[in-house]
Amino acid sequence: MFSKILIANRGEIALRILRACRTMGVGAVVAYSEADRDSLAAQLADEAICIGPADARRSYLYAPAVISAAVVTGCDAIHPGYGFLSEDAGFADVVRAHGLAFIGPSAEVLERFASKEATRRVLEAHGLRTIPGSGMLRDEAHALEEAERIGYPVLIKPSAGGGGKGMRLVKTPQELESTFKICRSEAKAGFGDDSLYMEKYLDESRHLEVQVAVDRFGNAIHMGERDCSVQRRHQKIIEETPSPALTEAARQELCSRAVRAIADAGYENLGTLEFLVDAKGDAYFIEINCRIQVEHPITEMCTGIDMVALQIKIAAGERLGMTQADVVSRGHAIEFRILAEDPGNDFRPQDGQILGYLAPGGPGVRMDTHIYPGYDVPSYYDSLLGKLSVWAPDRATAIARADAALRELLVDGITTNIDLHRAILANEVFIDGKVTTNLLDRVGSAPFVAAGNR
Amino acid sequence: MPQDRQARTERDHKAISDLADDLLPALIARLAASGLGEIEVREGEWKARLRKPAGADDRKVAGRGPVDGRSAHGIPPGRGPAAGTAYVAVEDRERLAREQQQARDLADAPIVATSPAVGVFAPRKDLAIGMRVRAGDRLGTVDVLGVREDVVAPVDGVVGLSLTEAGEAVEYGQELIRIELPENSRGLEVNGADREAAAVLGEA
The missing domain is CATH 3.30.470.20 (ATP-grasp fold, B domain)
Known part of the structure; x- marks a missing residue:
């Protein structure tokens, strides 16, 4: 078992992880941003460390700060909670490279399941039914072709997205033409990856x-x-x-x-x-x-x-x-x-x-x-x-x-x-x-x- | 006597220039970092008073800024020297007395260089107490997984007490090194209400 875990998240989940650590008799360090200095997890923790300013890109999402905090506080594992770096294969890999454990799937597993489109294909091969959908959409023409094959209405989804963010419901070819580019740029801005795929939209599901x-x-x-x-x-x-x-x-x-x-x-x-x-x-x-x-x-x-x-x-x-x-x-x-x-x-x-x-x-x-x-x-x-x-x-x-x-x-x-x-x-x-x-x-x-x- | 006069003028010019170089930037930084509208210090025959123009107190505007008071010790963006206008003013005694305590509190609030990141702190090799530094000068580094980030002086001043040992783990925003007012401002006493000084950067 680990001796000390860095909790690299905030809010209620930081507290939830702290409670688990205490129950298990494992040490815990709460990593927090300047805006979370007064949060309950930081207050209740035996040890807490400020990793950066309020902007998550410079604190909770900034891998060097999180890993450095774990190293200098003598942690041997990092719990990423949900959101932020929790499903980032690159982060999991760097954590391991610094001799620390990532509490979640290994970098290889995260990598394998990082793309939704690829995951669907893998699990389809292992017997799960998937929603009729497209592969990665090359361009608008390809999207129109796929939508025709699957049948409207369809959902356009960013491959790197999650939690329903960046999804668009499209009911007609005209709508598809007008939203495709917007989806691309939204995916690029929101997730740093503009690959999109398409799924049949189930109305009453x-x-x-x-x-x-x-x-x-x-x-x-x-x-x-x-x-x-x-x-x-x-x-x-x-x-x-x-x-x-x-x-x-x-x-x-x-x-x-x-x-x-x-x-x-x-x-x-x-x-x-x-x-x-x-x-x-x-x-x-x-x-x-x-x-x-x-x-x-x-x-x-x-x-x-x-x-x-x-x-x-x-x-x-x-x-x-x-x-x-x-x-x-x-x-x-x-x-x-x-x-x-x-x-x-x-x-x-x-x-x-x-x-x-x-x-x-x-x-x-x-x-x-x-x-x-x-x-x-x-x-x-x-x-x-x-x-x-x-x-x-x-x-x-x-x-x-x-x-x-x-x-x-x-x-x-x-x-x-x-x-x-x-x-x-x-x-x-x-x-x-x-x-x-x-x-x-x-x-x-x-x-x-x-x-x-x- | 012309010779005496000339010596006095030179002395005055030197004092004025020292004030401008050393004292004012530090005062402006303190004024900016404080919630005060005005600050005054006196040295010998000189007295300097700084006042923020009405409405220039952006504290309230930035009210939901860092929870941490520590990070405010540096000069926050937009609150550099231009934010406070220094000028001469003669004030009534009551107000001076009231402000005397505030100014004293302010003078006690240390200016500190803080850590730019979470990592291991290493001071500059030649860093020594009493060393004069300019705002932005590198005082040391914080090692973040092998990448060094600079610790810089937030204001012009003199290196004071180190609050962290070399090789120690530090968190983001941690206070590392005190920056004192420059040498020549030592012994400055906060405005005495008994003396209404006339001028800053001018002849008494």
Whole structure:
């Protein structure tokens, strides 16, 4: 096992990793930017080190600063969290070159799964169905040709992207002609790589993902699926497990096929395979996330597995220490992303000081957050203030507990989406478990915002 | 007597030039780094007072800048010498008394060269306390995985106490070396309210 881990991230996930380290008896150093000096992780850590200014490109995204911080503080591993450098094969390689361990898949594995388009081909070869799509698009003419073959509507996606960023829905050839160049330049600006591919757009689909873990010895388990269909502009807002859309047989089928395919493809460490499930219940693989995910707590609540600890163990070369038969998922869990944004004002991100904060409690309630009264929410990073996760033996009770917890949760001084969550919870489509990814965008957020203000 | 007169004039010119070279840049830097609107120091028969033009206090504008006070010890961009206009003013006693404490606090706030990166610190070989440096002069380096980044003096001044040992690990923005006001400003006392001095950079 490692003796000391550098936590190269911020916000709630930095705190989550710190907690895992403490639980495991492993030392931890929190690396923070100047804007995060007062963050909870930096405050609570036994050791914290400032790696650069607020601008992430010069701190959390700047590999030399992160690695240098690990070296000078005597760490033997780096945990990248999610976002930032977490799936950067080049970074993982340089970390190793400095004699440190990267907590995640090896550089080779990250490299192999770096391109979404190539990943789809690999996993297709290992038995997963993928959405009809194109290879890399050479130019506009090629894009038009491919769109014709696949059939409109199509999604144009940056190969290097993630989290729904930089995607464009195109319904006609005219639209394609006018957006293709924009997509290229957006991909170039956003991800430093302008390669694009195209996928058939499934109108009424759900977003499901399967959580897997593979050790270096090829032992693999899945920890069930998560349903992340409540989205706004491709950004997840609410996640739950198990998915209300799957029968037990369909769940077993999807999860076991996913874990078999990814193990056969030589994957390593924690990973999430994302699928779109159409109205008929057919699941199409779309991409893999080679890191811990924001919504991991709901899987932890149902399985009882500390996933960050498991991730660290695998990176340290240890065995999973369990088989699929040992993974038992109980009850139902729902996570709500508490965001500093104003639903009544086009979801504009908010910053400023948290004047008051009160965490909810009660059975099956978990709050992962880095905020506290007096904390200044910096404007430099994403708007995630925290995650409220609720567990109950069944879905209806989980919804009831969630509503009670959301009512208790107090974040004062800054506008949040707490009321929007309550409005979604109260919506029949959600209660019936029939949310599709386009719901919020199709009906618009306005009814929910209005209901939330009542 | 003409000879005495000439000697006095030369002395004055030298004093004025020293003030302009050594004292003013340091004062301007301190004024810029502080939240004060005005600062005054006196030496012998000379008194210098600097005041920011109304509205020039950009602290509030930059209110959501670095959380860390340390990084503000250098001259922040746009707050260099041009940001504060120095001129002569005669002030009422009450205000001077009130500002006396503020100025004293300010004089106590050290100016420090900070680390440009996280790494291992190495001072310049010939660095010694009392050495005169100009703003931007290299005082040492921080080794970031074999790449050296310069530690520079934030203002003109004199090298003071080193706050970090050679070979020590430092974080971004860490205070490394104090920069004192120049030699000839030592012993400067903060404005005494009993004396209304007349001029800065002019004849008394």
